[in-house]
Amino acid sequence: DTAVSQTPKYLVTQMGNDKSIKCEQNLGHDTMYWYKQDSKKFLKIMFSYNNKELIINETVPNRFSPKSPDKAHLNLHINSLELGDSAVYFCASSQRDATQYFGPGTRLLVL
Amino acid sequence: GENVGLHLPTLSVQEGDNSIINCAYSNSASDYFIWYKQESGKGPQFIIDIRSNMDKRQGQRVTVLLNKTVKHLSLQIAATQPGDSAVYFCAEIINQAGTALIFGKGTTLSVSS
Numbered sequence: 001d002t003a004v005s006q007t008p009k010y011l012v013t014q015m016g017n018d019k020s021i022k023c024e025q026n027l028g029h030d031t032m033y034w035y036k037q038d039s040k041k042f043l044k045i046m047f048s049y050n051n052k053e054l055i056i057n058e059t060v061p062n063r064f065s066p067k068s069p070d071k072a073h074l075n076l077h078i079n080s081l082e083l084g085d086s087a088v089y090f091c092a093s094s095q096r097d098a099t100q101y102f103g104p105g106t107r108l109l110v111l
Numbered sequence: 112g113e114n115v116g117l118h119l120p121t122l123s124v125q126e127g128d129n130s131i132i133n134c135a136y137s138n139s140a141s142d143y144f145i146w147y148k149q150e151s152g153k154g155p156q157f158i159i160d161i162r163s164n165m166d167k168r169q170g171q172r173v174t175v176l177l178n179k180t181v182k183h184l185s186l187q188i189a190a191t192q193p194g195d196s197a198v199y200f201c202a203e204i205i206n207q208a209g210t211a212l213i214f215g216k217g218t219t220l221s222v223s224s
Contacts, residue, residue, distance in 0.1 A: 035211075035212075042214070043200065044214070056211050058211075090155070099145070099160060100145075101157065102154035104154050105153070105154050
């Protein structure tokens with residue numbers, strides 16, 4: 001009965017590879033987000049989708065492409081992975097009252 | 112950007128003490144503030160929120176105070192327990208249209224028995 005789930009939890013890959021992270025929420029929320037947390041624990045918004053439409057795209061390289069097949073899912077695809085992409089990626093969701101609920105995170109390590 | 116920041120990166124307290132975690136923000140247009148707790152290896156967990164038309168809100172063992180004059184937010188935890196050990200983030204939202212959270216840098220709270 002997990003509210004916001006992400007897969008995989010850990011992802012170790014080589015530089016230059018393409019990878020995807022999946023996110024699903026069963027809260028019935030209409031807005032979903034991707035955040036990146038760096039090694040200093042700083043959390044920063046990457047994307048926001050409302051009812052499958054992109055509403056926020058914060059100066060993220062084009063190698064990152066979110067995809068929302070329906071409002072319960074927001075997946076993140078990353079092309080040509082770079083060392084600097086190593087971080088923890090969190091998915092979150094909210095309804096209009098703006099309380100955001102976060103997933104457990106995906107720990108990405110690019111070698 | 113880092114519109115929302117915290118005064119201290121770490122705070123160490125004894126079990127049973129009261130903890131106060133501070134946060135300063137710079138955007139006077141912010142109208143909604145939230146405190147999150149992040150335990151090791153987990154995602155941020157909602158603790159308490161406050162809207163800009165309030166100056167205090169209480170939850171179970173937690174109180175959030177908002178001082179809009181000096182743009183200051185604090186989280187008070189009563190009778191701190193070892194399970195409260197975590198990183199605490201304040202975050203702001205400038206409007207209610209599903210806008211993303213802007214997080215501060217976080218304070219690591221360590222509670223010793």
